[in-house]
Amino acid sequence: MIVKFLEKIFLRNPKRNIPKGNNIICPANGKIVRILDTSKNIRLRKGLLGHVTLLTKDIAKKCVVICIMMNIHNIHVQRSPISGKIIDQKYSKGKFMNVVNGAEKLEWLENEQNSMTIFNKKNSLKIKVVQVAGAFAKKIKSYVKTNQDIKKGEDIGHITFGSQVTVIIPKDKIRLNVKLNQIVKDGETILGEIK
Numbered sequence: 499m500i501v502k503f504l505e506k507i508f509l510r511n512p513k514r515n516i517p518k519g520n521n522i523i524c525p526a527n528g529k530i531v532r533i534l535d536t537s538k539n540i541r542l543r544k545g546l547l548g549h550v551t552l553l554t555k556d557i558a559k560k561c562v563v564i565c566i567m568m569n570i571h572n573i574h575v576q577r578s579p580i581s582g583k584i585i586d587q588k589y590s591k592g593k594f595m596n597v598v599n600g601a602e603k604l605e606w607l608e609n610e611q612n613s614m615t616i617f618n619k620k621n622s623l624k625i626k627v628v629q630v631a632g633a634f635a636k637k638i639k640s641y642v643k644t645n646q647d648i649k650k651g652e653d654i655g656h657i658t659f660g661s662q663v664t665v666i667i668p669k670d671k672i673r674l675n676v677k678l679n680q681i682v683k684d685g686e687t688i689l690g691e692i693k
Contacts, residue, residue, distance in 0.1 A: 509656065511575045514685030516651030522580055522672060523650060524687040525627050526566040526663035527573035530680045534563040537669055550607065556586070556615065557626055558668035564689060566663045566682060574656050576663055577685045579625060580692075581650045582618035584642050592631075612638045614654060621692050626666040629657050651685045665689065 517523060536550065537560035554561040568574060592610040610631040617624045629638045637658040642648060657663070672690040676682065682689075 509575070510573060511653065512573065514577070514651060514683070516685055517688055520621070520692045521675075522625065522665075522667060522689045522692060523577070524566065524676075524682040524684055524689050525576045525579045525654070525665060526568055526682070527684040528566045528568035528663075528682060530564060530676055530678055530682060531567045531662075532563070532565040533674075533676075533678055534565075535669065536561045536563065553607070553613070553626065553628065553664075554666055557624055557666050558670070560669040562667050562669050562672060562674060564665045564667070564676070566665070568657070568661050568663065570659060573684055574658060574661070575653055575684065576627065576629060576655045576657070578616060578648045578650055578652045578654050579627065579665060579689065580616055580618045580621075580623065582616045582623075582648065584614055584644055584646045584648060585617045585624070586613075586615040587640065587642070587644050588613050589638070589640075610638065612640055612655070614640065614642060616648070621671070623671050623692060624668070627654065628664040628666070629655055630662040630664060631657065632659065632661045 536554055589612045593608045611628050613626055613628045615626045631638055640655040642654050671693055674690045675688050
């Protein structure tokens with residue numbers, strides 16, 4: 499009974515009005531806790547800087563990294579920010595540090611995570627969505643497979659309990675439309691317009 503109640507809360511998936519147009523939508527429901535521009539001088543401890551480089555190197559030399567924190571009240575299903583093809587997917591074991599307290603310091607980079615790289619042929623755009631497990635969120639689920647075609651706004655996975663989703667976008671491909679501490683809605687908030 500308790501399990502069914504928890505599933506009802508954490509796996510709820512309301513219908514969203516997916517915005518039309520040449521844009522990148524938010525994959526997660528929550529709050530933007532960090533926007534990182536990798537073209538600027540990033541001061542992080544050595545190990546964390548290596549994690550940032552590893553996450554972004556297959557996307558572009560200069561990236562915008564948007565971190566969205568989800569609390570237990572948010573929708574925990576993730577959606578594809580663009581239409582395209584899943585060209586890569588990687589699951590990494592890691593720690594279960596608090597993604598809320600460690601968000602600004604990027605300590606979540608050492609947590610368990612699953613990354614999905616999506617390629618949009620029309621715009622020659624490659625972006626990455628990273629599902630990050632938190633202190634209590636120890637269940638990451640992907641709904642997609644490599645080489646699968648997906649549409650913007652389509653469900654791509656979920657994370658149980660409070661957690662974080664990070665989006666990595668080439669800096670020269672986006673006109674950013676969001677700011678730090680903004681509350682965002684999965685499938686509806688536009689992160690930015692595609693250049």
